[in-house]
Amino acid sequence: xxxxxxxxxxxxxxxxxxxxxxxxxxxxxxxxxxxxxxxxxxxxxxxxxxxxxxxxxxxxxxxxxxxxxxxxxxxxxxxxxxxxxxxxxxxxxxxxxxxxx
Amino acid sequence: xxxxxxxxxxxxxxxxxxxxxxxxxxxxxxxxxxxxxxxxxxxxxxxxxxxxxxxxxxxxxxxxxxxxxxxxxxxxxxxxxxxxxxxxxxxxxxxxxxxxxxxxxxxxxxxxxxxxxxxxxxxxxxxxxxxxxxxxxxxxxxxxxxxxxxxxxxxxxxxxxxxxxxxxxxxxxxx
Numbered sequence: 195x196x197x198x199x200x201x202x203x204x205x206x207x208x209x210x211x212x213x214x215x216x217x218x219x220x221x222x223x224x225x226x227x228x229x230x231x232x233x234x235x236x237x238x239x240x241x242x243x244x245x246x247x248x249x250x251x252x253x254x255x256x257x258x259x260x261x262x263x264x265x266x267x268x269x270x271x272x273x274x275x276x277x278x279x280x281x282x283x284x285x286x287x288x289x290x291x292x293x294x295x
Numbered sequence: 296x297x298x299x300x301x302x303x304x305x306x307x308x309x310x311x312x313x314x315x316x317x318x319x320x321x322x323x324x325x326x327x328x329x330x331x332x333x334x335x336x337x338x339x340x341x342x343x344x345x346x347x348x349x350x351x352x353x354x355x356x357x358x359x360x361x362x363x364x365x366x367x368x369x370x371x372x373x374x375x376x377x378x379x380x381x382x383x384x385x386x387x388x389x390x391x392x393x394x395x396x397x398x399x400x401x402x403x404x405x406x407x408x409x410x411x412x413x414x415x416x417x418x419x420x421x422x423x424x425x426x427x428x429x430x431x432x433x434x435x436x437x438x439x440x441x442x443x444x445x446x447x448x449x450x451x452x453x454x455x456x457x458x459x460x461x462x463x464x465x466x467x468x469x470x
Binding site for chain 1: 377405407414417421439442446450451452453454455457458
């Protein structure tokens with residue numbers, strides 16, 4: 195994860211926008227609620243942007259990545275743009291289906 | 296003669312001579328000029344050592360050098376990875392909730408920080424020490440529990456329902 199070299203600004207802006215997070219709230223870290231088909235699924239963790247775009251520690255990045263249920267490369271795609279909101283939704287639907295089997 | 300014994304130049308061997316059958320054993324030694332180009336602790340072939348043995352010594356020396364480099368790289372890689380351990384959580388340090396069934400959490404530790412997480416519900420806590428990370432994880436678990444359980448069940452999606460189910464297995468309300 196450390197090699198991903200993602201910064202806090204990119205994570206917050208892209209994840210919030212693409213996942214259409216609701217009720218985004220700050221604190222020690224930022225959280226937003228993810229909804230699918232109008233139903234609450236989980237809370238997404240994002241780093242706190244304290245006036246900078248500093249790199250995030252590997253453990254923080256891991257926690258943020260786990261909160262959206264993605265692998266390292268998928269998370270990098272989500273933050274760096276190749277993955278669109280619809281692509282993410284498709285992935286999550288697949289994961290829900292495979293869990294319920 | 297010991298391998299690491301340096302032989303004075305005056306005692307050096309005439310390598311051309313080594314191509315001749317070696318006296319008592321009558322076996323021919325093959326000498327390759329490339330041997331002298333290889334980095335080694337030996338400045339020249341030690342006196343009395345067969346050329347083929349010398350060749351093996353050079354090869355071993357090169358292999359050892361390569362192994363040593365690989366060990367150094369592996370050591371660096373291992374030191375940069377977090378130290379992972381498993382801990383059982385038996386208390387949430389909260390007046391309202393208690394642990395009904397121990398929670399198995401994962402603790403990852405690097406030089407700079409620690410991450411404690413409950414993978415089944417994706418709850419985590421980060422701190423500069425393990426105890427700080429676990430303390431933050433407990434707060435995060437409480438927030439998550441109260442957040443999900445306060446919502447109408449009809450408004451919860453599959454993942455939220457599964458998370459709530461796991462949490463209710465492990466967490467109970469204090470009487």
